Amino acid sequence: MYRFFVYICIFITNTRKHMESIIRQFALANETGKPRPTGNGLINDSFVLPAKNEGETSYFLQRINHHIFENVDGLQQNIRKVTEHIRQKLIASGETDIDRKVLRLIPTKKGEWYHRTPEGDYWRVYVCIENAVSYDKVTPELAEAAGEAFGRFQRQLSDLPFSELCESIPNFHNIEFRLRQWHEAVQEDKAGRVGGCAELLREISRREEEMCLAERLFREGKLPKRINHCDTKVNNMLFGTDGKPLCIVDLDTVMPGFVLSDFGDFMRTAANTGAEDDKDLSRIRVDMEIFTAYTKGYLKEADFLTETEKQLLPYGCRLLSYMQAVRFLTDYLNGDTYYKIQYPDHNLVRTRAQLRLLEEQEKARAAMEDVIRKF
Ligand code: GN1
Numbered sequence: 001m002y003r004f005f006v007y008i009c010i011f012i013t014n015t016r017k018h019m020e021s022i023i024r025q026f027a028l029a030n031e032t033g034k035p036r037p038t039g040n041g042l043i044n045d046s047f048v049l050p051a052k053n054e055g056e057t058s059y060f061l062q063r064i065n066h067h068i069f070e071n072v073d074g075l076q077q078n079i080r081k082v083t084e085h086i087r088q089k090l091i092a093s094g095e096t097d098i099d100r101k102v103l104r105l106i107p108t109k110k111g112e113w114y115h116r117t118p119e120g121d122y123w124r125v126y127v128c129i130e131n132a133v134s135y136d137k138v139t140p141e142l143a144e145a146a147g148e149a150f151g152r153f154q155r156q157l158s159d160l161p162f163s164e165l166c167e168s169i170p171n172f173h174n175i176e177f178r179l180r181q182w183h184e185a186v187q188e189d190k191a192g193r194v195g196g197c198a199e200l201l202r203e204i205s206r207r208e209e210e211m212c213l214a215e216r217l218f219r220e221g222k223l224p225k226r227i228n229h230c231d232t233k234v235n236n237m238l239f240g241t242d243g244k245p246l247c248i249v250d251l252d253t254v255m256p257g258f259v260l261s262d263f264g265d266f267m268r269t270a271a272n273t274g275a276e277d278d279k280d281l282s283r284i285r286v287d288m289e290i291f292t293a294y295t296k297g298y299l300k301e302a303d304f305l306t307e308t309e310k311q312l313l314p315y316g317c318r319l320l321s322y323m324q325a326v327r328f329l330t331d332y333l334n335g336d337t338y339y340k341i342q343y344p345d346h347n348l349v350r351t352r353a354q355l356r357l358l359e360e361q362e363k364a365r366a367a368m369e370d371v372i373r374k375f
């Protein structure tokens with residue numbers, strides 16, 4: 001028992017020393033205190049590094065999940081280019097408080113945008129945006145503000161040639177690719193779970209063709225790609241204590257894509273009266289009030305959209321719920337290797353909830369199209 005206690009103490013001391021040596025690599029402006037784990041993202045590990053002294057800068061330290069983001073260098077270059085581009089726009093428009101309106105990456109003392117440890121882990125540091133909140137649920141007021149913020153984000157980047165960015169996850173929001181991964185998972189049945197999912201497999205299969213529409217239109221030259229955020233969940237936005245949007249965060253997936261996918265991903269998480277992983281499917285419906293408010297804010301800022309892009313926005317909502325269902329189910333069939341889970345069937349529960357949302361969005365299609373026409 002005593003020996004076990006000593007082992008634990010040695011482990012904790014080593015972990016602390018290890019963290020300290022990582023923090024020392026970065027060109028921080030001041031000393032920081034004990035790292036505090038934070039956030040509920042499904043992918044990276046995040047810590048706040050609180051300023052030692054009042055009035056100094058706190059930082060945000062993240063271990064980048066390089067199993068998911070295999071090209072960390074390309075990813076960090078993307079983030080640097082995008083934040084720098086937005087920073088220049090903010091400066092030009094006379095904005096103040098810029099470090100709260102766009103993320104600022106901190107380089108290492110060697111001038112690199114990430115630090116790779118001898119064990120092969122990748123770490124990065126941002127300035128921490130303090131006195132800011134994020135929400136998992138929105139009100140119509142917050143949704144309108146979020147629509148403006150994501151619309152503005154896309155507009156600020158609309159003159160940055162996207163050939164400058166890499167796909168930090170190749171084919172990330174490409175449904176044809178996601179369906180190929182799903183077909184493989186079904187075929188291989190690594191975790192022996194296919195037998196229990198017949199109904200879900202049917203629901204996915206019967207929509208395959210319809211859901212590949214955007215990729216077809218792109219090949220025909222009828223739908224453009226632009227720089228997108230690709231994870232437009234409401235909890236990826238920070239708001240000030242006055243309720244005004246400050247900043248878009250979680251820029252790992254910023255890359256070329258269809259605007260309808262950013263619009264759809266927001267609606268998937270915000271315009272749902274239930275949770276992404278709700279076990280009670282009767283709670284899941286389209287929240288038309290949130291849908292309307294976000295659309296209003298978004299279309300106010302997104303003045304660069306083509307007619308086709310506007311018309312496809314409700315389709316984007318269905319596509320993103322569908323794509324998320326396909327991704328969750330693929331992970332379930334592969335034995336839960338991608339998304340962090342809280343209990344054994346979590347990915348299955350998530351899949352069911354996303355498919356139910358899709359059905360609700362199918363029912364609400366005409367109502368959504370009316371709202372788009374109105375704005
Ligand atoms: C992941 O880690 P988080 O919650 O920001 C995922 C998104 C999914 C989301 C589902 C890189 O985002 O694409 O929509 O989970 N990010 C990645 O909750 O795969």
Ligand code: MG
Nearest residue numbers: 041231236250
């Ligand atoms: Mg996130």
